[in-house]
Amino acid sequence: MKQQTLSMAQDQGFEQYRKPTRRDEFLQTMNRIMPWAALCAVIEPYYPKKGNGRPPIGLERMLRIHFLQHWFNLADLACEEALYDSASLRRFAGIDLGREPVPDATSLLRFRHLLEQHQLGEKLFAEAGRVLQDSGMTLKTGTIVDAAIIAAPSSTKNAGGKRDPEMHQTRKGRQWFFGMKLHIGVDSRSGLAHSAMVTAANVHDKHALVHLLHGREKRVYGDNAYRGQKALIHSRAPQAKDFTNERVRRRKDEPADERKRSKNRNKSKVRARVEHVFAVVKRLWGFGKVRYRGLAKNACRAFTALALANIYLARHRLTAQVRP
16 A cells, blocks of 8 residues: 555645545545446546556546546646546546646547447447446336427637537427437336437437337337327337327317316326436436537437436435445
8 A cells, every 4th residue: 555645644634623524425435436446437448548658547547537527617728727626526537736737628528528439428328327327226117208499609719610410409398409409218116317408409308218218118108299109219218108288278268178177197207217317417426518519429418417416316215235
């Protein structure tokens, strides 16, 4: 074991009256339950090897810093500065300023480009799902499908004078939005996302439905955007029943069908679990707006955020399993 420097000793609680913050507790929990070996194994075949030139930074350290960027919504340069500023972040990443500097923003950028180039965000999402299933959180009989709009800058005040060509606008209610859509399929029992798809915002929700079902469902829940898709659901999941919400009235002058409204209310009690995933990704992780141009880069971020959201939502069960 390496001898601790004064800097590391201070980071680990040298101060007499230091109090653990909520950030400290969160990072300690995630450090304990995160399947680091399994996630690193996904990236290891593509990560630079030791050889000529400067040796690469440790893979697990780069992955830890990459996750910090997702959890605290940090750009590359902002993350580098946050690591110099915060002892709790350095502790989580295993950085001792008495021995080594923080990886610079360019290194963080190259690591992110590596994940985007090989679509490793999607693979991390799949591996996290496999680990959770091995822990006993298997897929049950129902899937909830939904989509959320992730906003993109609509301004043309940039070098090219154009908006992102891969993003599009769509109308929701009486308001127009510009950006992309994140479609997810969530297990109705555990509330964890098992499938996802990223499209432009103008793609209708129903077009991603077939990609969000795993095929063993007995029930499929969704809002009004998925109504009338029984044939499509049956083609993917032959045993599934359509539990999507129905329209309670066709015209404003018609009275509402109270029987359908009551059924919709009961379905929505189950369907509301999908919003927990979006709340973590968009509110806690700060992915309400895109950070990069193009769907591929933002899709990598979306899949990684969903993998982290699943582990976060299952943290209590995972903590009980790893507790000595």
